[in-house]
Amino acid sequence: MRSVHLGPSSIPVPAVVAGMMRIDGRSDDDVRSLYRTARDAGIDYFDHADIYARAMHSAERRFADALQLSNAERSEIILQTKVGIVREGPYFDFSYDHLVTSVEESLRALRTDYIDVLLLHRPDALVEPDEVARAFDDLETAGKVRAFGVSNHTPRQIELLRTAVRQPLVTNQVQLSLAHAPLIAQGLAANMQDTPQSAVLDGGGLIEYCRIEGITLQAWSPLQGAGGRVFLDDPAYAELNTVIAEIADRYDVTPLGIAVAWITRHPAGMQVVLGTTTPSRILDAAAGSDVDLTRAEWYALVRAAGYIVP
Template identity: 75%
Template sequence: MRNVPLGTTGLAVPNVVAGMMRIDDKTDGDVRALYGAARDAGIDFFDHADIYARSLHSAEERFAEALRLSTAERGEIRLQTKAGIVREGPYFDFSYEHLVSSVEASLRALRTDYVDVLLLHRPDALVEPDEVARAFDHLESSGMVRAFGVSNHTPRQIDLLRTAVRQPIVANQVQLSIAHAPVVVQGLAANMESAPQSSVRDGGGLVEYCRIEGITLQAWSPLQGTRGGGGVFLGHPDYAELNADIDQLSEKYGVPPLAIAVAWITRHPADMQVVLGTTNPGRVTDAAAGSDLRLTRAEWYGLVRAAGYVVP
């Protein structure tokens, strides 16, 4: 498992992350098997959110109840959670009261005194940076949160937060896969009027911005496409050319197709983390096989073309 920097923290973290979004209906044995497969593969970074699963904090609770980690084992792993979405609203709330109360509830659910990373979960159009700064200061000084980041934020939205927030923004979790790659391929077709991918969707140069500012990009939904209902692209007939190329590379490198999908993301020099959403231990193992696999430039760009994007 290859490690990458977590923003400017000085910490090294695995470039594949185990997402815990769908575990709240799993048995203790299921959760332990998923956790064990991750740890065996070298993954010690687990991604949560307050709103994941059937009720608030239920996935966090299921994780803690099933694993009952000792203090020593808790210290061996990184726990990341998110706050800011009021799911039943539905709306967003980056107020001091909401962020602090959400983190306190996450800590109770996870049965821990701290989380390693807190992400603001999607942008709040009504954000008041001073409120976020007050929340971050309290959460940091109390020891409840050790590092802070965002999810699905544009460069200018991050800059706005930075007008008041003094802590480094260490991560930005955004949707990215071979088949859903506007943040990566937009620049390939810059100023090409006939190429839809050239349209500015993220405020301009999100990947480049995060590289310049030392912000780790985390790729969520690494297997999701946009065709055929937006489901998984692996094996999907709407992605026949892409799957043919993936299968060829899978055979060449002796790894599962899932590993190639992961390797396309981890090949990028931005040192991204891939956030898995599977609850299948075998798929975690398969995905981890892409952590160290370095595709050639020709192979990487070939997958971009096969996904239907323009490479001039």
């Protein structure tokens, strides 16, 4: 299993993260099988959010109820969760009270004394950085959260938070896949006239910014294409799937593995958040993370996905 560094630290973490978004409603045996497959594959990083599944915190609760982790086993894994989205609106709330209350509820649901990594889920346009900083300080001082990050934030939104937040923001979880790659493709076509690909959709140079600042990027929905559909085996992505299949045969991995390899090959040292309840897909992703695509193969996939490589 390929590993990367978490934020500016030298702490190694797996390049594939097991996303727990869809486990609510699964049996104890299903959750345990998924967890054990991940652990056996070298994945000890598990991603949650307070809003996942049927009710607030229900996926976190399903995880803890099924696994009944001992203190010793809990210390072997990394639990990441997210706060800030209020589903009833929906709206976003980065107020001190909301952040602290949500973390307390996540701790109870996950049956743990601490969260390893806490992310602000989506940007709150009404954010007051001083309130976020006060929440982070109190949660860290109490030992309830060990590291902090964001999700779906632009460089300037991160800079705004950093006017008050003193902790390093170790990660930024963003949407990225071969079929949805404006974060990468825009830079390839920057300043090209009459080319939609050249439009800035990420606030400008997000990947480069995170590399400079030592923020680990996490790619969510790594298999998603247009309309929220999985692009693997989708006739709308016939050329892309043909190239993926050729490269998969070359490396003796599955197409899913190549979709993961395309992300983990990037020198930013990204993590792939794979939200699946199928253990075999965890294994496919883990195998793919170890594939070191050549530049020619990596760019061939970019072209096959429909992006311009001038």
